[in-house]
Amino acid sequence: MPLLLILLFIIVPIAELAVLIQVGQLIGVWWTIALLIADALLGSYLLRTQTRSAWRRFNEALEGGRIPHREVIDGVLVIFGGVLLLTPGFITDIFGLLFLFPPTRVLLRALLVRRGALKLMGSMPGTATPPNGRFRHPDDVEGTAVDIDPDRLDPPR
Numbered sequence: 001m002p003l004l005l006i007l008l009f010i011i012v013p014i015a016e017l018a019v020l021i022q023v024g025q026l027i028g029v030w031w032t033i034a035l036l037i038a039d040a041l042l043g044s045y046l047l048r049t050q051t052r053s054a055w056r057r058f059n060e061a062l063e064g065g066r067i068p069h070r071e072v073i074d075g076v077l078v079i080f081g082g083v084l085l086l087t088p089g090f091i092t093d094i095f096g097l098l099f100l101f102p103p104t105r106v107l108l109r110a111l112l113v114r115r116g117a118l119k120l121m122g123s124m125p126g127t128a129t130p131p132n133g134r135f136r137h138p139d140d141v142e143g144t145a146v147d148i149d150p151d152r153l154d155p156p157r
Helices: 002-027 029-063 069-086 090-100 102-123
Strands: none
Touching: 002 029, 002 090, 029 069, 029 090, 069 090, 069 102, 090 102
């Protein structure tokens, strides 16, 4: 994983620079700068609106009594997409838009949930095969159960 991050921090800026140079040669330096500024403005607008929307859905889920797992994932994707859009460059802008655009965000969320659920299931106790290939059940515990009638309890003094 650290090697992947190092490669990303090296490869992405080089690729962004190459694309910026190509776009600058194609449409001109000033138009490229104007396009980058427009991307940043669009990114900040989308980040603001999509964050509000994700926060509203999160609160609605809580008020409705359900666990807001989809809303949390959407919130993380929105923040990540906003960061990518605010980063100068066209490659990161494309990925940022994918994270912020609701239809593609649904697909990304489904992919993350599927991959995360598989990883989570593999790391949960009792779901993986133990080294010897057999599951071992804990021994029975001996004890005495006592039923308590709450009506017969003395009130605290």
